[in-house]
Amino acid sequence: MFHTRIIKHTLHFKVPAKTSRGTLVDKKSWYILMHDYFIGYTGIGECAVIPGLSIDDRPDYAQKLAEVCGDLNAGVPVEMLELTEFPSIAFALECATADLASNSENQNILYPSEFTEGKRGIPINGLVWMGSREYMESQIREKINQGFDTIKLKVGALDFETEVDMLQNIRKEFSPSDITIRLDANGAYTPENAMEKLSRFSEFSIHSIEQPIRQGQIGAMAELCRISPIPVALDEELIGIFNTKQKEELLQIIQPQYIILKPSLVGGFAASDEWISIAEIQGIGWWITSALEGNIGLNAIAQWTYTLNNPMPQGLGTGQIFTNNIDSPLTISKGRLYYQPRKEWDLTFLEW
Secondary structure (H helix, E strand, O other): EEEEEEEEEEEEEEEEEEEEEEEEEEEEEEEEEEEEOOEEEEEEEEEEOOOOOOOOOOOOOOHHHHHHHHHHOOOHHHHHHOOOOHHHHHHHHHHHHHHHHHOOOOOOOOOOOOOOHEEEEEEEEEOOOOHHHHHHHHHHHHHHHHOOOOEEEEEOOOOOHHHHHHHHHHHHOOOOOEEEEEEEEEEEOOOOHHHHHHHHHHHOOOOEEEEEOOOOOOHHHHHHHHHHHOEEEOOHHHOOOOOOOHHHHHHHHHHOOEEEEHHHOOOOOHHHHHHHHHHHHOEEEEEEEEOOOHHHHHHHHHHHHOOOOOOOEEEEEEHEEEEEOOOOEEOOOEEEEEEEEOOOOHHHHHHH
């Protein structure tokens, strides 16, 4: 017998998180706690919703959470809940049930591996947020000094020539064999001007660019993927696509070079696994990225990601951007994310 409850927690950014879609200063998270009275163990999952991006960023979200909690406490099995329109809740329940099933002596071990044993790390990219030129250049320098060999720059908010100049300065000092550069436009460009911008960016040996134009422009995105001198990665384009046939058709039509999977946005690990399977059949590359989760969600994503054995740098470096994140065993060293098994979680505010 288990009992479920919800705890809300607002995470505050150390520095406002700016993208071409807007700026965030804080972000709401909800934690689903499933407590098994028989074994005395609590499974935890994090519901992370990004305002203006998540398909379940809607007024009735808290009401849906309360309904889910009530249904579970009434004995409704998790697999019977209708959560298609609420991918972040599906993700959190998947995490909580995996945590509960593991019944580990160390809380929040969902997928035991050499990663959770502290023996292996996950290569990640160093994320450079939008801001003034000086701020972005200081972040670039900081990431490189910290040992990252792959950096990801948010583009589309500064003057375009300024962004070109920053990339040029990086390449003057660091060759493509020294530093891999990824770009994320968050849909900042239009079908009319995207090709010109990508052509300029291509002068600097760019690994890939995420979502150069806004999602939903399937024909324009397909054409861009066909002719772009920079490999294109779909990110927001995957949001709200849950049917297997629709997933297959989307990738067949657009034929991107990569897809980027955020479990909180696409419906959890099983849904992400399906995207990966479809992509691999079609010869499309992929990697995993967190979606501004706190350390509870990031921990679950990292543990699952390690089991996928993808050698590419993943997008899992967001755990250090909040002032009030939950203290966890996760740490970053020389461009890799590690789990320190001897360090305990601080879950005092989640006590049952």
